[in-house]
Amino acid sequence: MSVQDYLDKHTLSRKIEDAVNAAVRAKTPDPVLFISNHMRKAVPSVITKVKARQILDSRGIPTVEVDLYTNKGMFRASAPSGAPSGMYEAIELRDGYKSRYLGNGVSKAVRNINEKISEAIVGMDPILQNQIDQSMIDLDKTEKKGELGANAILAVSIAACRAGAAEKEVPLYKHIAELSGRGSNVLPVPAFTLISGGKHAGNNLAIQEIMILPVGAQRFEEAMQMGSETYHHLKAVIAEKYGAHGCNVGEDGGLAPDITRQYNAIFHSFKYSIINFVFSTFCSFKEGLDLVMEAIGRTGYIDKVKIALDIAATDFCIGSKYDLDIKSPRRPGQNFKSGEDMIEIYKELCRDYPVVSIEDPFDKEDWEQVKKFSALGICQVVGDELLMSNPKRIERAIQENACNALVLKVNQLGTVTEAIEVVKTAKDANWGVVISQRSGETDDSFLADLSVGLATGQIKSGAPCRGERLAKYNQLIRIEEEIGDEARYVGDHWRHS
Numbered sequence: 001m002s003v004q005d006y007l008d009k010h011t012l013s014r015k016i017e018d019a020v021n022a023a024v025r026a027k028t029p030d031p032v033l034f035i036s037n038h039m040r041k042a043v044p045s046v047i048t049k050v051k052a053r054q055i056l057d058s059r060g061i062p063t064v065e066v067d068l069y070t071n072k073g074m075f076r077a078s079a080p081s082g083a084p085s086g087m088y089e090a091i092e093l094r095d096g097y098k099s100r101y102l103g104n105g106v107s108k109a110v111r112n113i114n115e116k117i118s119e120a121i122v123g124m125d126p127i128l129q130n131q132i133d134q135s136m137i138d139l140d141k142t143e144k145k146g147e148l149g150a151n152a153i154l155a156v157s158i159a160a161c162r163a164g165a166a167e168k169e170v171p172l173y174k175h176i177a178e179l180s181g182r183g184s185n186v187l188p189v190p191a192f193t194l195i196s197g198g199k200h201a202g203n204n205l206a207i208q209e210i211m212i213l214p215v216g217a218q219r220f221e222e223a224m225q226m227g228s229e230t231y232h233h234l235k236a237v238i239a240e241k242y243g244a245h246g247c248n249v250g251e252d253g254g255l256a257p258d259i260t261r262q263y264n265a266i267f268h269s270f271k272y273s274i275i276n277f278v279f280s281t282f283c284s285f286k287e288g289l290d291l292v293m294e295a296i297g298r299t300g301y302i303d304k305v306k307i308a309l310d311i312a313a314t315d316f317c318i319g320s321k322y323d324l325d326i327k328s329p330r331r332p333g334q335n336f337k338s339g340e341d342m343i344e345i346y347k348e349l350c351r352d353y354p355v356v357s358i359e360d361p362f363d364k365e366d367w368e369q370v371k372k373f374s375a376l377g378i379c380q381v382v383g384d385e386l387l388m389s390n391p392k393r394i395e396r397a398i399q400e401n402a403c404n405a406l407v408l409k410v411n412q413l414g415t416v417t418e419a420i421e422v423v424k425t426a427k428d429a430n431w432g433v434v435i436s437q438r439s440g441e442t443d444d445s446f447l448a449d450l451s452v453g454l455a456t457g458q459i460k461s462g463a464p465c466r467g468e469r470l471a472k473y474n475q476l477i478r479i480e481e482e483i484g485d486e487a488r489y490v491g492d493h494w495r496h497s
Helices: 003-009 012-026 031-041 107-121 129-140 150-168 172-180 220-242 259-266 273-299 339-352 367-376 391-400 416-428 446-453 467-486
Strands: 047-056 062-070 073-078 189-196 209-213 306-310 321-323 355-359 380-383 405-408 432-436 457-462
Touching: 012 031, 047 107, 047 150, 062 107, 062 150, 073 150, 107 129, 107 150, 129 150, 129 416, 150 172, 150 416, 150 446, 172 416, 172 446, 189 220, 189 273, 209 220, 209 273, 209 355, 220 273, 220 467, 273 339, 321 339, 339 355, 339 367, 367 380, 380 391, 380 432, 391 416, 405 416, 416 432, 432 446, 446 457, 446 467, 457 467
Parallel strands: 189 457, 306 355, 355 380, 380 405, 405 432, 432 457
Antiparallel strands: 047 062, 062 073, 189 209, 209 306
């Protein structure tokens, strides 16, 4: 074939002429680079290769990482992971071989990507997120993605989303906004974990998290400053009261003082240990909040910061009762609370402290109590284990007025498309939406772009420390800077952005 025949076959003469004319019109100082970029844009982008591997998350447990290639480059994503909480969420595929990573390896999920998913999506347009996600769902053929693994599917879905943004030459958050039909200039209020307990820490605190919401900030960057300063003041407060060992941290970076032991020491002289136990229980539950309030007071942000609680009550529910001292090693007996008792405790907390949001106040199947509490209208009532991001559970909660906010954990669903759909369902019901981390995180910052793209108004990514947590918060700082004067920090409108 002659050169001319080759040019004619591929219409290269016309394409080169168009590129040169475009360079002339643009008066570019570097015509070769301009023409190269112009020609690249003229080639429709498709997925050319997908490569997966096993990496470790922030807990030292394996998870899935994916490199997805198009003619625009390579796009990487990894799947977050948490403690499986029930039958209603998508299934992470683990190897189960006790001789490797105690059964937690993900080589099966990696192999499914490299051998099955790759074959199904190579050649697809990365802009078509819904089609890519649906092709993986169809390939899996199970309701909870148990064949290929939700961890495998999600990592590919996120990587494809990044590739789609690159193909459109827009930021990731804007691409997500266009996929969802929502605005992309809204920066969320961060829920910073200050004190960790429950299954996330080795202390005696039954509840999982005490968080602060810097609703009085004017910009996200200012909210970060408030969170960081309060965290470090709290660290000083704890060191003064409990010593340096009280500044150990939980899985998501929250400080983890052993509050109950402090009170047991104070009241050890009581004649009857059961009186000591009950009294220390009541005090220790509030002591964490008092520590946070003292730290907020030292910052001077007392009127600009609210408090949120993640109770994670399923973890200390026994039958229909709640044992707030389930983690206390030297308790003389059980101190159960009924659902009605818990409601009274929450009412008191909301009265005595600036508590504006309570997550999972009851067991995940205790629908009656959560409905009673939500009906009081005293704070945002957030469903995490109650809902598990499951569309059917969300629809039931909407119909029964069981809560008024959703915790969205993308790995409980498995694809970006499904995440967009459940956020729409929640917002249509006038719910709040909290984009949430998992206990097992990586340095992937996707959640930050997702929170802006879906205009959720709230994000919880742990404490303002630890790299895998700050990856999300720091990305939000960059996004705010990139949007510029059009950026809007939701502040006091955090519930309905």
